[in-house]
Each structure stands twice: as C-alpha cells, then as structure tokens.
Amino acid sequence: MSIKEKLVIELMNLKDTVKYELSELNEQQYLFMNGPAPQLMKRAMKMSYILGHTEAIDHFLLLIDTCHENVLLDNCQDSQKQIQHKQFSFQEDIIHHINQSKY
Helix, strand or coil: CCHHHHHHHHHHHHHHHHHHHHHHHHHCHHHHCCCCHHHHHHHHHHHHHHHHHHHHHHHHHHHHHHCCHHHHHHHHHHHHHHHHHHHHHHHHHHHHHHHHHHC
C-alpha cells in the first residue's frame, strides 16, 4: 500500500469522525437555539472547530489528488512545521500574557 493510499484511508476515517461530531452537534441544536448566550457561544465555537477540521481534511485530500508523492511528503512536512511554529507562538503569547498580568 502506497503512502498516498494510507493517507487517503486515514483522512477518510477522520472525515467520518468529523461528520459524526457534526451530526451529534446538529441533534443537540434544539437544546441551544433558545438557550442562554454562553451556550450559544459554545455551540458556535464547537461548530467552527468542526468545520475547520472539515476544511483541513478536504485540503489534504486535494493535495493528495494533485501532487506527486515526493511533493506531497514535502508539503506535509512543511504543514507540520507551520503548525508546530503556530503552537509554539501561541504558547509564547499565553506565557507573555500571564507574565504581564502578574505585575
């Protein structure tokens, strides 16, 4: 099995998981439509999170379809580095904010 095939299988499994989470959220929709603002905000945040996953999965599936395997691996490694950098930057921002609030 090639790397592309393994990635497609993994991404399709993730897509199924995301669809399940979205359907669960939609089933609970009636509980939150007229609820308090904090519950509506939590639902909106969760919806955004799930839709972000969907967009990322679709983007990677498009990359798999359009790229040669070597280019695909390079793109995946670049994406991983960008994600790690953003996580590190986010952690630095949190630490800076905490340190600022202590004084």
